[in-house]
Structures are given as C-alpha cells and as structure tokens.
Amino acid sequence: MKAGEHGAAVREEKHITADPLALSRFTPELSAVTPVTGCQKLVLFAAVIAALAAFGYYPRGAALGFIAFSTLFYIVFSVYKLVLVRFSVKSGAQIEVKDEELKRLDENSLPVYSILVPLFRESESVGNVVEAIEALDYPAAKKDVQLLLEEDDGATRSAVGNFALPEGFRITVIPRSFPRTKPKACNIGLAEARGKYLVIYDAEDRPENDQLKKAVAAFSRVDRRVVCLQSRLNFYNPRQNLFTRWFAAEYSAWFDFSLPGLSAVNSVIPLGGTSNHFITSALRKMMGWDAYNVTEDCDLGIRIYRRGYRSKMLNTTTWEEACSKGGLWIRQRTRWLKGYIQTYLVHMRRPGRLLGDLGWKNFLHFQALIGGIVFSFLINPVFWFMALLWFFLRLEALTALFPGPVFAGGAVCLFAGNFVFVYICACACYKRKLYDLIKYAVLTPVYWVLMSYSGWRALIHFAIKPFTWEKTRHGLFHEK
Amino acid sequence: MKNRPLCSPRLLYWGAAVLVSGVFLTAGLYRTATVSRTAVLNEAVCRQLLSGSTAGRQALVASVWHPPFPVLFRLPAAAATRGFPLSSLLVSAVFGAAALVLTERVLRKWGAGRIRYILLAAFALNPLFLKGCISGSVSPSAVFLTVLTAYGLSEWTRHRRLKGIIYMGLGIAGLAGVSFQMYGWLAAVAVMLAIDLTAGSYERGQREGVLVLTLFPPVYVLAVWVLGNWLVMGDPLYFIRSLTSGQLASQVRFASDDPVGAGYYLAGGLCAALALLCAVRSKQAPGFTALLAAAPVVSVLWMNARGILWGWEPVLASAGSMCVLALGHVSGGRAAGGKMAAVISAAAALGVVASLWLWGSAPSEAAGKDGPAGADLDWVTDLKRRVLTCSRHAAVFACGYDSLIFADKAKPDSVVIPSLDFDFDRVRTAYPGRRLYVLVPRPEGVNSAESVFRRHRRFYDRGGERTLAAGRWGDGWRLFEIIQAPRPLSSGPVSSP
Numbered sequence: 010m011k012a013g014e015h016g017a018a019v020r021e022e023k024h025i026t027a028d029p030l031a032l033s034r035f036t037p038e039l040s041a042v043t044p045v046t047g048c049q050k051l052v053l054f055a056a057v058i059a060a061l062a063a064f065g066y067y068p069r070g071a072a073l074g075f076i077a078f079s080t081l082f083y084i085v086f087s088v089y090k091l092v093l094v095r096f097s098v099k100s101g102a103q104i105e106v107k108d109e110e111l112k113r114l115d116e117n118s119l120p121v122y123s124i125l126v127p128l129f130r131e132s133e134s135v136g137n138v139v140e141a142i143e144a145l146d147y148p149a150a151k152k153d154v155q156l157l158l159e160e161d162d163g164a165t166r167s168a169v170g171n172f173a174l175p176e177g178f179r180i181t182v183i184p185r186s187f188p189r190t191k192p193k194a195c196n197i198g199l200a201e202a203r204g205k206y207l208v209i210y211d212a213e214d215r216p217e218n219d220q221l222k223k224a225v226a227a228f229s230r231v232d233r234r235v236v237c238l239q240s241r242l243n244f245y246n247p248r249q250n251l252f253t254r255w256f257a258a259e260y261s262a263w264f265d266f267s268l269p270g271l272s273a274v275n276s277v278i279p280l281g282g283t284s285n286h287f288i289t290s291a292l293r294k295m296m297g298w299d300a301y302n303v304t305e306d307c308d309l310g311i312r313i314y315r316r317g318y319r320s321k322m323l324n325t326t327t328w329e330e331a332c333s334k335g336g337l338w339i340r341q342r343t344r345w346l347k348g349y350i351q352t353y354l355v356h357m358r359r360p361g362r363l364l365g366d367l368g369w370k371n372f373l374h375f376q377a378l379i380g381g382i383v384f385s386f387l388i389n390p391v392f393w394f395m396a397l398l399w400f401f402l403r404l405e406a407l408t409a410l411f412p413g414p415v416f417a418g419g420a421v422c423l424f425a426g427n428f429v430f431v432y433i434c435a436c437a438c439y440k441r442k443l444y445d446l447i448k449y450a451v452l453t454p455v456y457w458v459l460m461s462y463s464g465w466r467a468l469i470h471f472a473i474k475p476f477t478w479e480k481t482r483h484g485l486f487h488e489k
Numbered sequence: 490m491k492n493r494p495l496c497s498p499r500l501l502y503w504g505a506a507v508l509v510s511g512v513f514l515t516a517g518l519y520r521t522a523t524v525s526r527t528a529v530l531n532e533a534v535c536r537q538l539l540s541g542s543t544a545g546r547q548a549l550v551a552s553v554w555h556p557p558f559p560v561l562f563r564l565p566a567a568a569a570t571r572g573f574p575l576s577s578l579l580v581s582a583v584f585g586a587a588a589l590v591l592t593e594r595v596l597r598k599w600g601a602g603r604i605r606y607i608l609l610a611a612f613a614l615n616p617l618f619l620k621g622c623i624s625g626s627v628s629p630s631a632v633f634l635t636v637l638t639a640y641g642l643s644e645w646t647r648h649r650r651l652k653g654i655i656y657m658g659l660g661i662a663g664l665a666g667v668s669f670q671m672y673g674w675l676a677a678v679a680v681m682l683a684i685d686l687t688a689g690s691y692e693r694g695q696r697e698g699v700l701v702l703t704l705f706p707p708v709y710v711l712a713v714w715v716l717g718n719w720l721v722m723g724d725p726l727y728f729i730r731s732l733t734s735g736q737l738a739s740q741v742r743f744a745s746d747d748p749v750g751a752g753y754y755l756a757g758g759l760c761a762a763l764a765l766l767c768a769v770r771s772k773q774a775p776g777f778t779a780l781l782a783a784a785p786v787v788s789v790l791w792m793n794a795r796g797i798l799w800g801w802e803p804v805l806a807s808a809g810s811m812c813v814l815a816l817g818h819v820s821g822g823r824a825a826g827g828k829m830a831a832v833i834s835a836a837a838a839l840g841v842v843a844s845l846w847l848w849g850s851a852p853s854e855a856a857g858k859d860g861p862a863g864a865d866l867d868w869v870t871d872l873k874r875r876v877l878t879c880s881r882h883a884a885v886f887a888c889g890y891d892s893l894i895f896a897d898k899a900k901p902d903s904v905v906i907p908s909l910d911f912d913f914d915r916v917r918t919a920y921p922g923r924r925l926y927v928l929v930p931r932p933e934g935v936n937s938a939e940s941v942f943r944r945h946r947r948f949y950d951r952g953g954e955r956t957l958a959a960g961r962w963g964d965g966w967r968l969f970e971i972i973q974a975p976r977p978l979s980s981g982p983v984s985s986p
Contacts, residue, residue, distance in 0.1 A: 414568060423716075423717075
C-alpha cells in the first residue's frame with residue numbers, strides 16, 4: 010500500500026510541479042497571489058483608524074504609547090541579536106564538512122545534482138557563471154545544469170548561444186507570462202530537474218569549488234527532516250566603494266552570525282536568495298517557490314518549517330557581487346523588504362495556524378526576523394527625526410514624550426542597542442578576515458538611513474505594485 | 490558502565506551563580522547598616538530617573554565621578570522596588586557571583602587544577618570584594634569587568650581568538666562607564682595591548698582591526714556620554730569639567746591620611762615581582778596578568794599624589810582580585826616545577842588576603858546613620874519647616890548628587906529641589922520675587938567635584954553671589970539665602986532650574 014501511495018504522490022507531484030504557479034493555485038492561502046486578504050484589510054483598516062483616532066483625540070498618550078512600545082521593541086531586538094551571535098559561535102551552529110570527509114566520497118556513487126541558474130538580462134554575466142559552475146568539483150556527468158532563460162530576453166539568449174556549453178549544461182526557456190519573477194522560472198526548472206539534490210545560483214555567483222560535495226556529505230549525515238542547507242554568502246568586491254564595504258559588513262553579520270545562530274537553535278531560517286541546497290523531492294512536495302513572492306527564498310524558509318522540515322547552515326561560501334551603486338542598492342533592498350512584508354502577511358493570515366505549525370519558539374523567531382526587521386526600519390526615522398528636533402531646536406514638548414521609564418529605556422538603547430548592531434558587524438568583518446573593513450563597519454549607522462528609506466519605499470511599493478520585481482543589475486564590478 | 494554527570498556543567502555554573510548571589514543578597518539584607526553610600530545614591534538617581542525629573546536625567550550623565558552604568562544596571566530592579574536600596578544589593582550580589590564564576594572558569598582554562606579552589610577562596614575573601622558584594626557598591630561590577638578584560642587580553646595574547654578581543658573591548662567599555670577610578674588600570678591594558686600589537690606577528694591589516702575592535706566599545710561609551718552631556722547639560726564636556734578646571738586641587742580635603750593600607754601595597758609588590766618572574770621565564774600572558782594586577786596599586790598611588798583618591802574601593806578590590814588571578818596564571822603553567830609554583834601561589838594568595846584583612850584599610854563609605862547619604866534625614870524635615878515659616882513659597886536648591894537622596898526622601902515635594910547645575914542667574918530669573926535658599930555640601934572628597942564649587946570656589950566658606958548665611962544643617966551642609974530684588978509673587982508651579 011505504501012508503495013502505491015508513494016507512487017500516487019509522485020504522479021501528483023509531477024502534475025503539480027509542472028505548473029510554475031502551483032502553489033498559488035492549490036494552496037493560495039500560502040501564496041502572495043493575494044497580497045492582503047479581505048480579513049487582513051479589515052484589521053489593518055481598523056488599526057489605522059484606531060491609531061488616527063488615538064493621535065487625534067489623545068495625541069500625547071498615543072505618542073507616548075508608541076514611543077514606549079518602540080523602546081521596548083528596540084531593547085528586546087538588541088538582546089535577541091546578541092543572543093543569536095552567542096549561539097552562532099557554538100559548535101554545531103553550522104554543518105562542518107572536513108576535507109577528509111570529502112576525500113572519502115566515492116565519485117561514482119555521487120548523485121545527480123541539479124543546478125538552476127535563472128538568467129534575465131544577464132548577458133554580461135553568462136561567461137562567468139558558466140565558468141564558476143564548471144569549476145565546481147563534481148563529476149560533469151552528474152551535474153544537471155539548467156540555464157533558465159526568459160523567452161523574450163534576446164540578449165541573454167544570444168550571449169548563451171555564443172558559448173559552447175560544457176557537458177551537463179542545458180537551456181530551459183521560460184515562456185513569457187505573468188508574473189515575471191525568478192521563483193516562477195525556478196519552478197519550471199524544478200519541474201525539469203533530474204537531480205536528487207538541487208541548488209540555485211545567481212548569475213554573478215562564484216561558489217566554493219567543493220560546495221556540492223560538501224552538501225552531499227552533509228545531507229548524508231543530518232537529521233532526516235533537514236531538506237535544505239543554506240551556504241554562507243559574501244562578496245568578491247567588498248572594497249569597491251563605501252556601499253560595498255557596508256554591504257559586506259552587513260552580509261558577514263547576517264550569514265556568519267545571525268543565520269548560524271538561528272541554525273544552532275533549530276529555528277526558522279529566512280533563506281538567502283542563492284546557494285540554498287535542497288532535496289529535490291521535498292522541494293517538489295512543497296510545490297517549489299511562491300511565484301508571486303519577491304523574496305521567495307525567505308518565504309520558502311518559513312514554509313519548510315511549517316511542513317515539519319528543517320534547514321541548516323552549511324560551512325561553505327558563495328561569493329557574489331555586491332551592489333555598488335546607490336540607486337541599484339535601494340531598488341534591491343526595496344524588493345527584499347517588500348518581500349519580507351509579503352511573507353509576513355502571507356503567514357500571518359491565520360496566526361493561530363502559524364503558531365500551531367511552528368510552535369511558540371519559532372513563532373517568536375518569525376515575528377522578530379520577518380516582522381521585527383521591517384518594523385525597525387520603518388520606525389527608525391521617527392526616532393531620528395525626534396533626535397534631530399531635540400539636537401537643534403531643543404523642543405521641550407519632546408520631554409513629555411519620554412517619561413522616566415521610557416527615558417531610561419531610551420538611555421539603555423542609546424548606550425547598548427545601537428552599539429550591539431554596529432559591533433556585531435565589526436566582529437563579523439574580523440571573522441571574515443576583512444580587517445580593513447572593520448573601521449567602515451563602525452560607520453554603519455549611516456547605512457541604516459538608506460535601509461529605512463528602502464523600508465518606506467518597500468511599503469509604498471507593496472501597496473501599489475506588489476508583484477513588480479526590481480531587477481538587480483550585476484556585472485558592474487567587471488565593467489569597472 | 491559510563492559515569493554520567495548528575496547535571497550539565499552549564500546548569501552547575503548557573504546553579505552556583507544563583508546560589509552565591511543569593512548568599513550575598515541575603516547577607517546584604519541582613520546587614521543593612523553596611524549598605525554603601527554609592528548604593529543609596531545610585532538608588533536615588535534611579536528613582537529620580539524613573540520619575541522623569543530633570544535632576545535624574547542630569548545625574549545620569551553629569552559627572553565623571555558618578556558614571557552612568559551603575560545606574561543603568563540598577564534601573565530594572567529599581568523600577569520594582571521602593572525605599573530600600575534593594576536593586577543595588579541585588580546588582581552587586583549578581584556581579585559578585587558572576588565575578589566568582591568567571592574567575593573559576595578562567596582559572597580552570599589556565600590549568601590551575603584543584604589549586605584553583607584555594608585561589609577562588611582567596612578571591613572571594615578579598616575584604617573589599619566581599620564587603621562590596623553585600624553592601625551594594627560598584628566594586629563587584631568593577632571586579633567582574635576587570636576579570637573579563639584580563640581574561641580577554643590573556644585569550645588574545647595566547648590564542649589570538651576573536652573572543653579575546655570582544656571580552657577585552659566589552660570589559661574596557663564597561664569599566665569606562667562604571668568607575669572613573671579604573672581609568673588608570675585601563676591605560677595599563679592599552680599599553681599591554683600596544684606591546685602585543687607591536688611585538689606579535691599579524692596578517693596585513695589585522696593590527697588595525699584588533700585596535701578598532703578593542704577601542705571602539707570604550708570610545709562609543711565615551712561618545713554617548715559626551716552626547717548625553719550635550720543634550721542634557723548643554724555642554725558636551727560638562728562631566729569632566731571638574732578635572733579640567735583645577736577646582737579639585739583647590740578644594741580637596743582628605744577624610745583619611747592613609748586611605749589605602751599597607752596590605753594593598755604588599756599585594757601590588759607581589760604582583761610586580763610575579764611580573765618580573767614571568768618576564769624572566771618568557772611567559773608573556775601571565776606576565777601581562779601580573780602587571781595588570783600591579784597596575785591598580787600604581788593607579789591608587791598616582792591618584793593619591795594628585796589628591797583625588799576617593800571612591801577607590803573598586804580599584805583596590807580589583808587589585809586584590811587581579812593578584813589572585815595572576816597567581817592562578819603562574820600556577821597554571823605546565824612547566825617544570827609547576828606543582829611547586831602552584832603550592833607557592835596558593836600560599837601567597839592566602840597570605841595576601843590575610844594581609845589585606847590585617848593591614849588593608851576598611852572601606853569607609855558605609856552609609857552610616859549620620860553620613861551625608863545616611864538614613865536619618867530628619868534634619869531635612871526641620872529645614873523645610875524652618876524655611877516655610879519664613880515664607881509659604883520658599884524653595885531650597887540643594888546642590889550636588891547627595892541632594893538627590895533628600896529629594897527622594899521628601900518626595901512628593903516642591904520645597905527641596907535637587908540641583909546638579911546650580912546657577913544664580915537662572916534661578917533668579919525662573920523664581921522672581923520668591924524666597925530662595927541654596928544648600929551646599931561640605932566640599933570634601935567627591936563632593937568637592939560638584940559643579941557649584943566650579944562656579945563659586947569659596948561658596949561653602951564665604952557664600953556665593955549676594956547670599957546670606959542661614960545656618961548649618963545635617964552633616965556639614967550649609968544653607969544660604971539668595972538675595973534678590975522684591976518682585977510680584979509668582980503663582981506658577983515650582984520646577985527645577
């Protein structure tokens with residue numbers, strides 16, 4: 010009976026996964042196809058009305074409540090980040106695969122490994138990504154590389170056409186349809202994938218050569234529930250300009266401290282957009298990525314836990330290109346934060362069910378990681394504005410908004426909160442041996458201004474064009 | 490059959506820490522007469538801060554002699570307690586226990602073996618540390634941060650671990666915000682780090698990285714302190730004005746001729762000898778620890794020479810504790826004669842502690858019944874009655890940090906107004922036509938660093954601008970009446986200037 014059930018499941022999966030929008034069709038409640046449900050609209054509307062009424066009738070009380078809540082949030086969030094860093098240095102925070110273990114792998118028994126490379130307007134990066142994947146230490150015959158090309162992206166298609174693709178490479182053309190997003194392309198790639206394992210690389214990625222073998226070795230010894238291994242990401246152009254320096258500091262803190270910390274406590278991991286290694290069958294069971302979510306990786310990280318699976322961090326690095334232009338950086342960050350908003354709203358449609366699926370611990374992690382990050386970026390400018398008012402105008406009215414306990418909490422935030430975030434970035438740079446970047450890391454508060462700007466931009470974009478994918482342009486480093 | 494431990498080491502540590510802090514707290518609650526002046530004062534600042542008063546905000550940042558961290562550490566507990574300085578006792582008990590647990594870990598890591606229990610006993614019995622743990626003083630937090638810093642430096646010099654830099658950076662930052670008296674010791678740490686950075690081999694750019702990671706935390710603390718002074722006091726360097734204006738040199742009066750005691754000089758001498766011994770044996774890390782142990786005593790000697798030796802308990806508590814730590818470091822070596830070194834170290838540690846009890850001066854800052862921070866403040870009630878009989882709208886501006894304790898006792902009150910930044914012009918402008926008084930403490934010890942004596946050096950002896958002496962109150966307080974031209978009586982609320 011079991012075999013029959015399994016067979017039926019496989020047939021069904023094949024049918025489902027052939028559809029790149031399967032998730033939104035079969036389980037729309039887990040998809041961002043409807044950005045905000047009717048019920049959520051009602052709650053949000055009521056909340057806005059209540060806030061307006063409170064600020065209209067009791068402005069001082071409302072402002073005081075907002076400031077008190079925000080101060081408490083800052084304190085809790087700072088402590089949370091600190092605890093994650095503490096856990097990240099525990100042994101077992103990320104899966105370590107030693108060289109000896111890799112040497113013991115029998116090349117003949119290695120499984121087929123599917124590699125998806127979504128390429129859209131990436132004609133200048135094609136050569137690099139092909140080279141990087143070819144350089145991966147894995148038998149060419151066991152590599153199943155799909156270059157996912159958009160039907161109407163003539164430039165990239167012709168750039169690929171000029172290459173004599175190595176063994177194991179093939180082209181999958183993505184038909185032109187709505188939405189034009191990376192997850193939709195990846196879902197088509199997933200349907201066509203032949204490998205036991207599957208990984209996604211972006212056009213500008215340079216994974217470490219032994220990454221696939223490390224993933225195979227790690228999958229062979231982890232808990233059976235672990236269906237995803239997230240590699241650490243960092244940049245190969247951290248010193249290009251101030252933006253890339255800050256970006257590298259931030260990425261180092263996120264991928265070398267925060268995510269390993271989450272992995273250490275078996276918490277939900279918001280996956281990075283690339284270099285996440287999956288067990289293909291499990292990914293198919295989850296119907297792949299949500300084609301409507303602009304941070305499909307983060308959303309998938311949550312869904313993995315909701316299905317009872319787990320993700321872990323793998324001690325290997327993929328080097329990417331850091332966005333080096335302010336405008337492009339803001340577009341990219343806007344998309345990420347818009348995706349976080351989408352993901353938060355999708356999973357909070359039924360909070361009780363989410364709580365049941367994740368449990369208390371992971372539910373709180375979800376609130377802090379997805380909701381908390383966006384919330385902090387949105388409220389930061391309010392406090393900066395008040396600080397400026399006080400610095401330059403000495404508005405006495407502000408004193409009334411900071412009664413004793415709130416002022417004390419604010420003092421704690423000023424002394425400890427900001428310091429925690431900056432110091433984590435500086436330490437992460439040291440850990441990454443980016444010694445010369447440490448002095449730039451201590452200036453990251455300036456970078457936070459851009460993050461908050463992107464946060465507000467993301468909120469506006471979410472309201473007016475939720476599915477628009479603001480494409481990050483790569484290859485600027487090579488051009489230079 | 491495998492021997493399974495009864496409980497995990499982590500649980501054991503937590504259990505031990507909770508138990509020890511419970512013992513300290515119980516002892517503190519039992520011996521309430523020994524509650525320190527700083528405990529009472531910090532508690533008062535916490536309450537002022539929580540009540541949202543201007544004086545509380547000013548008190549948090551306004552003086553280098555009253556750093557902000559002891560207040561911030563106590564805030565959460567102070568919010569829940571009223572009257573008795575329970576939060577100070579709790580915080581000192583917790584830091585004391587944390588210092589002991591951390592020291593045990595450090596000694597174990599250094600391979601001190603079972604001898605560490607003797608060293609640990611010596612550490613705990615250091616009189617200033619022990620008394621600090623049960624009196625709510627800032628000494629235990631200083632000792633904890635000192636041990637953390639020394640451990641970080643040792644980890645860094647021996648193993649080049651990032652953890653070492655982080656501990657060192659956080660320890661230094663913590664000390665920078667806990668005790669100004671420890672700045673001399675911090676300078677010694679900086680010198681040793683500089684020696685290591687100069688002599689050690691590093692990758693390209695690594696020296697710069699280590700320097701930034703170590704110095705950023707204390708620089709950040711100081712920067713925020715400066716910012717706080719700018720925002721609250723209107724002068725970014727207000728908190729160090731007492732050091733730069735030369736007021737201390739003219740005001741200082743010693744409460745005691747020999748505040749330190751020979752025991753601490755003995756401890757310092759022993760540490761210097763150990764450092765020399767380690768230098769001869771080329772053991773860099775133990776040598777550093779020994780030098781760090783000797784540094785507080787040198788720092789105390791320097792402060793004594795400068796005439797600013799008050800609030801020295803944290804420094805000397807750290808000196809004794811660091812001495813024990815240095816002995817642990819020396820005895821932890823696996824070199825030939827290690828066993829003998831361990832036995833000698835243990836004997837020396839116990840000897841040092843015995844000498845501290847016998848010849849070390851006892852802390853004199855307990856908030857006695859008649860002390861400026863004491864519990865008996867009936868004279869404040871008398872003072873209020875007296876000024877109110879002269880005028881229903883009288884106000885007394887009590888200068889200095891100690892005044893926060895009166896305000897706390899008298900709360901809710903609008904007669905005695907604490908003032909940390911007293912200014913005649915502002916007071917006259919804000920309270921026209923009212924009968925105003927100013928109460929100043931005797932400029933003795935740390936009180937001589939109060940801002941009122943910076944503006945009016947001879948205020949206590951001769952009075953300030955157009956004031957009349959109006960009597961002596963409490964333990965050395967003097968009341969002056971401010972003369973101002975008669976104007977129509979203000980009916981507005983009285984607030985702090």
